[in-house]
Amino acid sequence: MKKYRINVHGMTCSGCEEHVATALKKIGAVNIDANFNRYEATFELPDDVGIETAQKAINEAKYQSGDSVLIESDDALVLGDEGDYDFLIIGSGGAAFSSAIKAVEYGAKVAIIERGTVGGTCVNIGCVPSKTLLRAGEINHLAKSNPFVGLHTSVGQVDLRQLVEQKDELVSKLREEKYVNLIDEYGFELIRGEAKFVNETTVEVNGKQLTTKRFLIATGASPSVPNIPGLEKVAYLTSTTLLELKELPKRLAVIGSGYIGMELGQLFHNLGVEVTLMQRSPRVFKDYDPEISEAITKALTDQGIHLITGATFERVEQEDGLKKVHITVNGEKRVIEAEQLLISTGRIPNTEALNLGVAGVKTGRRGEVLVDDYLRTTNPRIYAAGDVTMSPQFVYVAAYQGGIAADNAIGGLKRKANLEALAGVTFTNPSVASVGLTEEKAKEQGYEVKSSVLPLEAVPRALVNRETTGVFKLVADAKTLKILGVHIVAENAGDVIYAGTLAVKFGLTIEDLRESLAPYLTMAEGLKLAALTFDKDVSKLSCCAG
Known part of the structure; x- marks a missing residue:
């Protein structure tokens, strides 16, 4: 062949x-x-x-x-015979470290090049800092308004400075333990500075040229800023700078209500800030099934978060310390005022400084590095992984891709990246979790679809928690009854979705879920109840009768 x-x-x-x-x-x-x-x-x-x-x-x-x-054949590299390195990795996040560790295991001489802080987005400015503060916000919110009669709780003034200092301590600890300390543990090199391609085998860092047999581009992504008139003159926040605030504003306006804007908006709402989320799309989470969008919309609005959809952003201005966002909704002009303004309209890949053209690496319309299923760029010597490719922006995806890139670039294994059973989680409360196909996507792919929708009020765990806003939805192939998608809005949905991931990945059927023994009074029982809902009214079953 x-x-x-x-x-x-x-x-x-x-x-x-x-x-x-x-x-x-x-x-x-x-x-x-x-x-x-x-x-x-x-x-x-x-x-x-x-x-x-x-x-x-x-x-x-x-x-x-x-x-x-x-x-030419993609057989494993002959290591160490020429060049300064076998594998040079640009970036130091999840994709980079996963790839470096795997490449070292092959015996390659490896170096990571980093222009900023070691560890990438997740540990420094993404998952870790946001989730620890989200937990603080949840505790504050429950203390302020718990759902149990006879239980009297209250809250004092939130000291954001102390919360942020505690968050920074955790970030520093995990950065050292999970990234910096691993450099010596595995024996690869860290080169500090900005890398710029000279040709397809060489980069320049701090005025010195370095050669290698294979590259991995893993430079991640940064917050993008929309083109709204006047925004360039306003002191706005991004997801990075918001988590560095030392004082709570009275009001926070958020442009963009994707998963980042929604998480951070709810975080500050739970800390006592009046929050307004705004977006252009007519419904939140437009890529999810309508039942999911409706459930999270109801949850947020019931909690007191102001949610504005279908907005056209006319201009932004700053006056007397207030940010003013001029919008039009259904033909009506409105002005949203707040002490702080968060821009949360997606992310753009960090590729501008790399000089990719001289290396024969093509990028897409957003600047993302284009790769094939093997994570190769348009130059077969150069691979890319993680957020810089605009693949799903999760650290576990980046780490997975980084390992595949090393297997292919160094080991010659021809492994394909497969994200068909990829679960995503939004860490609001209730949280949103999804894996596999939505009902709409399944139909687009030609499936005859059978679906079930189970309101959270039918899940015993939600009843005892007194938190019943949410939904379980299963999408199945009507012919084979295999589970094609699992979608959840519920407390701890992120923990439950792993079972859904296994169902999608290994082709479990509706009957498989029905016949499984689900522990009573767990949120995971909702999966079994949703499977029963395909042809039963679960409200007419006794507890555990499934």
Whole structure:
């Protein structure tokens, strides 16, 4: 078999990818990876089938074949015979450390290049600091308004400075234990400075040129700022600087209510701040099923968070210490005033300083590094992983991809990244967790769909907690009854979703969930009750009768 990469013009969606793959399969191609974002396809052909046959098949499928290259074997590298390093990694977050550790295990000479703080987003300015403060906010909120009659709790004034100092201590401790200390433990090198490509085998750092056989780009992403008139003249906050505040504002306005804006908005609401979340989309979490959006919307609004959807942002101004956001909603002009303004409208990859063009590495419209299923960029010597590729922005995805990149770049294993059973969690209260296909996505992929929706008030654990706003939703293949997607809005949904992940990953069926023994008075029991809901009214079952 010979492996080829060929440019394919005319692909615009995943359906186009399938059409190209089908055309290539008919001529005997295997291991096909068609990608409309990169306008190319890679595949292997039997030795007696020429590339001209593949080009003809693509053209007959109504796409236009372009230049092709024969890809050399991806066998494991011969280590240590030339260059300063075997593997240079730019960035020092989850993807970088996972990849470095794996590469060292292969015997490679490895170095990580970092221009800022070691550890990347998660430990320094993302998951760890936000979640520890979220927990503080939850405790404050419950003390202020617990749901139990006869239980009298109260709160004092929140000292944000002390909370932030405690958060910083935790961040520093985990950074040392989980990142910095591992450098000597595994024996790779840390180079401090900013890396800039000179050519496909060389980068310059602090005026010194370093050569290597393989690269990994793992530089992460940073908060993006929308183009709203006047915003450049206003002292706004990002997800990074918000977590550094030492005093609570009276009011916080948030532009953008994705998972970051929603978590941070609820955090400050729970600490006693009046919070307004604003977004352009007509409903929150628009990529989720409507039941999920409706449940989290009800939860947030019942808690007293102001939620504005369908907003057009006209301009932003600052006057007498107040930020004023001028918006239009359903034709009505409004002005939202707050002492602090958080911009939470997504993230952009950190690629501007890398000089990727000289290395033959292509980027997408947002500046993201384009990679194939093996995490290779358009230069087969250079790999990329994590947020810089605009893959799902979770540290566990970055670490997973980093390990695959090392296996392929150093070990020659040809491992593909597979995120089909990827679970995502938003750590609000109630939290939102999802894995697999939504009902809409399942139908788009051609499934005949069967779904069940279980309100949280039907879950005994929620009843005893006296927190019943939420929902369980299961999406299944109507023919095979296999679980295609699990979607939850509930307390501890992030803990429950791992069971859903296993159901999706290993093709469990509705009947498998029904027949499992779910511990009574756990939130996870909601999965079994949701499975029963496909053809039973669970409100008419006795406790544990499932």
